[in-house]
Amino acid sequence: MWERILVDGRAGLLMTEGLRMTRTNPVTLPPEMLRHPSMVSLPDRCLRPAETAALVAGLAADIAVWASLVRHDPVNRWHTRLLWTPFAEVYLLGWTADQDTRMHDHGGSVGAFAVTEGRLIEERGRARSAVIDRCEHLTGSVVPFDARHVHNLGNAGPDPATSIHAYSPPLPFMRFYEPDAQGRLHATHRRPVDGPEPDDSVAPLPLLAGTGQQGAHR
Numbered sequence: 001m002w003e004r005i006l007v008d009g010r011a012g013l014l015m016t017e018g019l020r021m022t023r024t025n026p027v028t029l030p031p032e033m034l035r036h037p038s039m040v041s042l043p044d045r046c047l048r049p050a051e052t053a054a055l056v057a058g059l060a061a062d063i064a065v066w067a068s069l070v071r072h073d074p075v076n077r078w079h080t081r082l083l084w085t086p087f088a089e090v091y092l093l094g095w096t097a098d099q100d101t102r103m104h105d106h107g108g109s110v111g112a113f114a115v116t117e118g119r120l121i122e123e124r125g126r127a128r129s130a131v132i133d134r135c136e137h138l139t140g141s142v143v144p145f146d147a148r149h150v151h152n153l154g155n156a157g158p159d160p161a162t163s164i165h166a167y168s169p170p171l172p173f174m175r176f177y178e179p180d181a182q183g184r185l186h187a188t189h190r191r192p193v194d195g196p197e198p199d200d201s202v203a204p205l206p207l208l209a210g211t212g213q214q215g216a217h218r
């Protein structure tokens with residue numbers, strides 16, 4: 001049913017019956033995950049936030065298929081990709097105390113996350129706004145977000161946390177934000193991503209002209 005392929009030079013899997021593929025390490029993913037109804041029933045188009053919420057909720061409810069994959073790394077926040085298609089991607093994340101993402105957006109993608117263990121603290125805002133809402137998401141929470149969502153998500157501890165995240169389309173990049181003197185959030189740079197983490201090993205990318213991002217500097 002599954003065969004190994006290369007997608008963009010990466011090892012991946014091709015689901016030959018459904019043309020669904022993932023770019024994550026094929027060794028780590030149990031077949032039950034790849035055949036999960038939440039995965040194989042996805043439409044061949046980009047998802048709405050509520051659909052990404054249903055996807056992560058469906059996976060979160062089936063602990064047996066992903067629990068053995070979970071890791072918590074106090075040095076580098078751990079994640080593994082569970083699914084990649086041209087329209088959506090899904091990740092499993094492990095958080096130790098005090099790990100957070102920094103204030104960012106999702107490059108225009110929508111998405112959702114489900115907290116499956118512990119609790120996550122979210123500071124959520126909007127570009128050019130000084131309003132920051134602080135939310136606590138306990139185990140069982142499912143949180144959809146739109147394409148304009150800006151947030152810092154983290155584990156305030158003391159216990160580890162685990163979550164499942166979906167993005168649609170797959171994250172093209174992440175923009176990172178800093179407050180100005182009035183506390184309003186402004187995008188400062190983009191970073192390429194290969195997962196829900198920015199690649200800090202490469203130079204940040206400039207914001208794109210003509211997309212409204214330059215206005216975020218003001």
Ligand SMILES: [Fe+2]
Pocket residue numbers: 101104105106151153
């Ligand atoms: Fe995020």
